[in-house]
Each structure stands twice: as structure tokens, then as C-alpha cells.
Amino acid sequence: MLDSLRTCIGCRVKDSPHQLVRIVCEKRAGExxxxxxxxxxxxxxxxxxxxxxxxxxxxxxxxxGAFHRAFRSRVQPQELVMTA
Structure with a gap:
């Protein structure tokens, strides 16, 4: 079965989920x-x-501002860091 394509929120290029990283929102107490x-x-x-x-x-x-658009709310993406 073929994977459905996803769109990268950075470059807007469609790709397989195997080529992309998923990001989610996480609530933290006191934030x-x-x-x-x-x-x-x-x-x-x-x-x-x-x-x-x-x-x-x-x-x-x-x-x-792609994170705010993707999650349909304000988020704090500052801790996200890509490592090689």
C-alpha cells in the first residue's frame, strides 16, 4: 500500500511520511x-x-509562522533543533 503524502511546513514540498519528521503540541504545567x-x-x-x-x-x-498555522493556535517552537 502506498503512503499518503504529507507537506513540509517549512518548504511546502510534498513528501512521504518516511522522509519527514512529525511535530506535535505538548502542554506543560505552568506554561x-x-x-x-x-x-x-x-x-x-x-x-x-x-x-x-x-x-x-x-x-x-x-x-x-508555520507552526501557529499548522496547529491552529499559538505554540512555542523554540526548543526544536535539527541535529545532523
């Missing part, structure tokens, strides 16, 4: 806004966003 965190296993509950594992895509997503 007013949820945090965007990587979903390494791609199975955490809630609304997800997809991004290429590339620092350029992450940078584009930050600049364009």
Missing part, C-alpha cells in the same frame, strides 16, 4: 502556551505537523 515537540515514533496523540529533517526547513517554518 501558558503549548510547546512544539518532535514525535519520533510518529504516534503521539493530537494534531501533527510534518517537516523535513533539515535545519533550513526548520528555519523557514519559524520565519513564516
Amino acid at each position: 501558558p502556551l503549548p510547546f512544539a515537540v518532535f514525535d519520533d515514533e510518529k504516534n503521539k496523540p493530537g494534531r501533527g505537523a510534518w517537516i523535513h529533517p533539515d535545519s533550513e526547513c526548520l528555519s523557514k517554518a519559524h520565519r513564516k
Whole structure:
């Protein structure tokens, strides 16, 4: 069975979920806004966003406000860091 395509929130290119990293919102006690965190296993509950594992895509997503749009609310994506 073929995987459905997902769109990277950074570069807006469609790709297989196997080529992308999933990000979800996570509430933390005492914090007013949820945090965007990587979903390494791609199975955490809630609304997800997809991004290429590339620092350029992450940078584009930050600049364009893509996290807020993808999650339909304000989030704190500052802790997301792509490592090589």
C-alpha cells in the first residue's frame, strides 16, 4: 500500500511520511502556551505537523509562522533543533 503524502511546513514540498519528521503540541504545567515537540515514533496523540529533517526547513517554518498555522493556535517552537 502506498503512503499518503504529507507537506513540509517549512518548504511546502510534498513528501512521504518516511522522509519527514512529525511535530506535535505538548502542554506543560505552568506554561501558558503549548510547546512544539518532535514525535519520533510518529504516534503521539493530537494534531501533527510534518517537516523535513533539515535545519533550513526548520528555519523557514519559524520565519513564516508555520507552526501557529499548522496547529491552529499559538505554540512555542523554540526548543526544536535539527541535529545532523
